Amino acid sequence: MNQTTGRIVTGIFAAICLMLPRMPIAAAGDVAQGHALYLQYCASCHGPRGEGNGPVARTLTTPPANLRLLSERYGNPLPASQIARFIDGRSDVKAHGTRDMPVWGQRFYVEGSANEADIKARIAKLVAYLQTIQNGLGRTSQNN
Numbered sequence: 021m022n023q024t025t026g027r028i029v030t031g032i033f034a035a036i037c038l039m040l041p042r043m044p045i046a047a048a049g050d051v052a053q054g055h056a057l058y059l060q061y062c063a064s065c066h067g068p069r070g071e072g073n074g075p076v077a078r079t080l081t082t083p084p085a086n087l088r089l090l091s092e093r094y095g096n097p098l099p100a101s102q103i104a105r106f107i108d109g110r111s112d113v114k115a116h117g118t119r120d121m122p123v124w125g126q127r128f129y130v131e132g133s134a135n136e137a138d139i140k141a142r143i144a145k146l147v148a149y150l151q152t153i154q155n156g157l158g159r160t161s162q163n164n
Contacts, residue, residue: 050144050145050148051145051148051149051152054144054145054146054147054148054149054150055149057142057145057146057149058070058146058149058150061124061127061146062087062146064076065077065080065084065121066084066085066086066087067084069088069153070086070087070088070150070153071086071087071088072084072085072086072087080120081120084121087150087153088153088154088155089154089155090103090150090154091154091155091156092155092156096154097151098147098154100144100147103147103150104140104143104144104146104147106121107124107143107146107147108123108124108125108139108140108143109121109122109123109124109125109126110123110126125139125143128142128143
């Protein structure tokens with residue numbers, strides 16, 4: 021292969037890579053730990069598969085979201101920082117109304133993960149797991 025052909029092949033490969041949806045890279049261990057955290061903290065409301073049908077759901081005023089459909093609203097891959105802020109909940113502005121979901125950042129802090137890095141790591145693992153349960157591809161987000 022000559023130098024010109026090599027450049028063309030490299031350019032085509034780069035173009036194909038840019039057209040593929042960007043997927044966050046999460047270690048398998050992060051996803052597994054995120055699943056365990058999900059089952060411990062989230063499944064009672066959102067259900068074991070994230071469909072919003074946990075055993076507590078019917079007692080809530082506001083039904084829990086179907087977490088398998090987040091990519092339809094937020095894009096795919098999920099905007100990790102936005103989803104993490106929603107789960108954390110400590111930085112919500114009160115003017116935005118009531119918050120039906122527990123403030124998990126505060127809950128993790130109270131449970132002994134007083135280290136901010138540990139709290140963020142737990143939430144990142146939850147987000148990594150949520151990415152894996154999305155139905156279909158959703159719309160592709162370009163703002164991550």
